[in-house]
Amino acid sequence: MRRDVSTVEELRAIVGEPAELVVKKVSPKLAPIHRDWLAHSPLCFVATTDAGGNIDVSPKGDPPGFVHVIDDTTIAIPERPGNKRVDGYLNVLQRPRVGTLFLVPGRGDTLRINGGATVVADADYFDTMAVAGKRPILALEIAIEEVFFHCAKAFLRSDAWKPETWRPEALPSVAQMVKAMGAGLSAAQLEQFTEENMRTQLY
Incomplete structure (x- = not known):
């Protein structure tokens, strides 16, 4: 109850x-x-x-x-x-x-x-x-x-700091998650955009 x-x-x-x-x-x-x-x-x-x-x-x-x-x-x-x-x-x-x-x-x-x-x-x-x-x-x-x-x-x-418990591959990539939420780009286009955005806009 x-x-x-x-x-x-x-x-x-x-x-x-x-x-x-x-x-x-x-x-x-x-x-x-x-x-x-x-x-x-x-x-x-x-x-x-x-x-x-x-x-x-x-x-x-x-x-x-x-x-x-x-x-x-x-x-x-x-x-x-x-x-x-x-x-x-x-x-x-x-x-x-x-x-x-x-x-x-x-x-x-x-x-x-x-x-x-x-x-x-x-x-x-x-x-x-x-x-x-x-x-x-x-x-x-x-x-x-x-x-x-x-x-x-x-x-x-x-056990957050134990690498043997980490499973990042269990989840889709950022681009795949964005696509699943309805973005109008292909997975390949989203992967490219995400990678370029991360590399060029860190600082």
């Missing part, structure tokens, strides 16, 4: 209360260990919401250390050329708050940073975020309100 959870009391009765160490691990600013993690992270996910509460999560990635640390309470995530949907940036313009999750390949723990957000068109620090001689086209500047490490249980359960 289905049973929904609708109150904090019901939720806590099932999950329990967090340990004191878990509660106190949240900080309003970066510590040296947080900076070190960011310096080794090549990938993060950015969650945003629009004025109507609609949610978007977008991956952002570059060589390790791609995130620029402005100071202990501010970071900037570079934006590179993409598909021009900019769903997350449109959301930030309506509701300037974000939640982020920073990964380091092979590590199960992750770094979470939440706070206020601003879309920046240019700043002095853009030069430090150049890759292959190309400056970012935008940056997402985050005023940190919460920063903390998240435990590794999800990655341990999923």
Whole structure:
């Protein structure tokens, strides 16, 4: 029988209360260990919401250390050329708050940073975020309100970092998926477009 959870009391009765160490691990600013993690992270996910509460999560990635640390309470995530949907940036313009999750390949723990957000068109620090001689086209500047490490249980359960569990061939290619969703091009044309687009618009 289905049973929904609708109150904090019901939720806590099932999950329990967090340990004191878990509660106190949240900080309003970066510590040296947080900076070190960011310096080794090549990938993060950015969650945003629009004025109507609609949610978007977008991956952002570059060589390790791609995130620029402005100071202990501010970071900037570079934006590179993409598909021009900019769903997350449109959301930030309506509701300037974000939640982020920073990964380091092979590590199960992750770094979470939440706070206020601003879309920046240019700043002095853009030069430090150049890759292959190309400056970012935008940056997402985050005023940190919460920063903390998240435990590794999800990655341990999923075996996400074990190559022997990987099966990328189990799914169709990007071009094949696009064609299955009704694009008016042949699979070969879509494969060519996808390959050329990926190669020429990374930076």
